[in-house]
Amino acid sequence: MVPCIFPKRSHLPWQEGTAAFTAPCMSERLVIVEDDPIQSDLLADLLKEHGYDVAVFSEGARALAALEGDAAPADLVITDVAMPGMDGIQLCKALKESRPELPVVVVTGESNVGTAINALRAGAYDFLTKPIDRELLMACVKRALEKRRLVDELRRREPASESMLFGDSEPMRQVRDLVARVAPSGASVLVQGETGSGKELVAKALHMLSPRAKAPFVAINCAALPASLVESELFGYAKGAFTDARAARQGLFVEADGGTLFLDEVAELSLDNQAKLLRTLQERTVRPLGSNAEIPFDARILSATHKDLEAEPEAGRFRQDLFFRLNVIRIDLPPLRERGMDIVHLAARFLDGVCKRDNRAQLKLSPEVAQKLLSYPWPGNVRELENCVERLSALARSSEVSVGDLPDKVRLHQRGRFHVAADAPEEIVTLEELEKRYVQHVLTVMTGNRSRAAELLGIDRRTLYRKLDAWGLSSSAAASGGPNGREGASRDGNGADSAGQGEASAAN
Numbered sequence: 140m141v142p143c144i145f146p147k148r149s150h151l152p153w154q155e156g157t158a159a160f161t162a163p164c165m166s167e168r169l170v171i172v173e174d175d176p177i178q179s180d181l182l183a184d185l186l187k188e189h190g191y192d193v194a195v196f197s198e199g200a201r202a203l204a205a206l207e208g209d210a211a212p213a214d215l216v217i218t219d220v221a222m223p224g225m226d227g228i229q230l231c232k233a234l235k236e237s238r239p240e241l242p243v244v245v246v247t248g249e250s251n252v253g254t255a256i257n258a259l260r261a262g263a264y265d266f267l268t269k270p271i272d273r274e275l276l277m278a279c280v281k282r283a284l285e286k287r288r289l290v291d292e293l294r295r296r297e298p299a300s301e302s303m304l305f306g307d308s309e310p311m312r313q314v315r316d317l318v319a320r321v322a323p324s325g326a327s328v329l330v331q332g333e334t335g336s337g338k339e340l341v342a343k344a345l346h347m348l349s350p351r352a353k354a355p356f357v358a359i360n361c362a363a364l365p366a367s368l369v370e371s372e373l374f375g376y377a378k379g380a381f382t383d384a385r386a387a388r389q390g391l392f393v394e395a396d397g398g399t400l401f402l403d404e405v406a407e408l409s410l411d412n413q414a415k416l417l418r419t420l421q422e423r424t425v426r427p428l429g430s431n432a433e434i435p436f437d438a439r440i441l442s443a444t445h446k447d448l449e450a451e452p453e454a455g456r457f458r459q460d461l462f463f464r465l466n467v468i469r470i471d472l473p474p475l476r477e478r479g480m481d482i483v484h485l486a487a488r489f490l491d492g493v494c495k496r497d498n499r500a501q502l503k504l505s506p507e508v509a510q511k512l513l514s515y516p517w518p519g520n521v522r523e524l525e526n527c528v529e530r531l532s533a534l535a536r537s538s539e540v541s542v543g544d545l546p547d548k549v550r551l552h553q554r555g556r557f558h559v560a561a562d563a564p565e566e567i568v569t570l571e572e573l574e575k576r577y578v579q580h581v582l583t584v585m586t587g588n589r590s591r592a593a594e595l596l597g598i599d600r601r602t603l604y605r606k607l608d609a610w611g612l613s614s615s616a617a618a619s620g621g622p623n624g625r626e627g628a629s630r631d632g633n634g635a636d637s638a639g640q641g642e643a644s645a646a647n
């Protein structure tokens with residue numbers, strides 16, 4: 140156990156909601172990690188002079204153990220780079236994994252661009268070189284702590300925003316981490332995911348965790364309205380701009396001022412509306428229909444689509460320049476079938492919610508029901524699961540929901556049958572080889588249609604591309620199905636036929 144040299148944490152003024160973001164908070168804890176005692180003393184004195192509590196560690200590993208074990212409550216870490224044992228970059232990386240909310244400022248003796256890039260890649264908040272400029276350091280500390288306070292305050296105010304994005308699977312943890320990291324910035328975010336996978340929920344979480352949380356979150360579904368209506372909704376119109384325009388109407392850009400504008404199903408925007416949207420985003424002013432006025436607006440733009448928006452410009456359906464504007468940061472939501480046990484946990488959570496709402500005794504999922512839920516591919520994703528749970532709850536006759544109450548498509552779903560035969564040890568192939576052959580086989584069956592193949596395999600298209608790339612198959616006949624869809628399947632590592640006949644044979 141690493142001793143904690145901080146006094147007990149006092150009650151922090153911003154937690155009372157006063158001067159939440161700007162007032163300096165002098166009880167903040169700063170951790171210095173520096174192996175040179177002269178340097179660490181200088182730094183500690185300077186920070187104490189400014190009213191901060193300071194703890195010093197001379198080794199990265201000890202600092203990490205204390206910070207991870209919460210023995211050293213900290214609001215900011217300032218670390219040297221070159222230290223014996225764990226260096227500052229490694230420490231920063233490790234902290235980003237275990238304490239992602241904790242800002243780390245990296246300080247080094249070498250003013251070397253490579254080290255700076257490494258530090259920032261490791262997740263450092265900022266990078267300073269020695270000898271440390273006192274003013275620069277204090278400005279950096281203030282900025283880092285201010286951002287930290289902002290994120291804390293937003294989390295405190297909206298505890299539901301992140302937790303509502305439920306899921307413990309690795310892909311969902313990554314989504315939540317990314318949401319928490321990019322929410323405080325003003326960057327445009329494009330959320331991609333299958334229908335019902337939670338795109339709007341992600342957009343709302345981004346809004347609620349941002350400094351714009353108190354201002355409006357305004358959403359428009361670009362697929363649900365005809366192009367002319369999308370145009371007038373988004374940009375507004377002047378009185379008399381068209382026959383029914385009896386009064387002027389401010390558009391959604393203006394309505395979302397100070398907040399967030401969410402463009403749902405953005406791939407469905409007409410090319411005309413795409414051109415107008417691009418102009419609006421470039422100029423940061425909106426021109427209502429039938430008017431020459433340029434109205435400035437301040438809205439963060441979030442968008443979502445179930446399509447692979449990157450592929451749309453190639454097909455001439457989406458402007459590439461607009462794609463780049465919207466896709467500053469992309470969040471790919473995994474389909475539910477790729478979230479493993481999240482399916483069961485989400486179902487239990489929904490069941491819990493439905494029982495509470497209906498004021499009825501708690502219902503449980505039987506292991507058989509859980510098994511069925513896990514093997515169904517959920518094309519409608521979380522929304523479909525929610526509906527399924529509603530049904531289970533409505534039909535339940537005892538305290539446990541039963542397989543018989545599942546919808547037929549879930550209850551009767553059978554995973555595809557395929558034959559795996561490897562009777563002699565020398566015939567056994569690695570899992571990766573098996574996967575490669577099976578993917579090749581599915582591509583062959585689908586005559587090279589990668590979208591359909593990915594769908595059948597239960598992975599998204601980008602995952603399929605990544606796998607083909609890794610196997611060096613991205614441009615081969617194997618991946619395109621070949622002229623008759625057979626060549627690829629006949630080329631595996633051993634020159635053996637992996638396609639199988641009739642049944643899908645995943646091994647030779």
Ligand SMILES: Nc1ncnc2c1ncn2[C@@H]1O[C@H](COP(=O)(O)OP(=O)(O)OP(=O)(O)O)[C@@H](O)[C@H]1O
Nearest residue numbers: 303304305306333334335336337338339340521522
């Ligand atoms: N991770 C999650 N945790 C809890 N509920 C979720 C999660 N993801 C989605 N949901 C719920 O599933 C339903 C569908 O979510 P949402 O509307 O955000 O999906 P979508 O991707 O925007 O769907 P669509 O493609 O139809 O527009 C909502 O009721 C939402 O609350």
Ligand SMILES: [Mg+2]
Nearest residue numbers: 338339403443
């Ligand atoms: Mg949606």
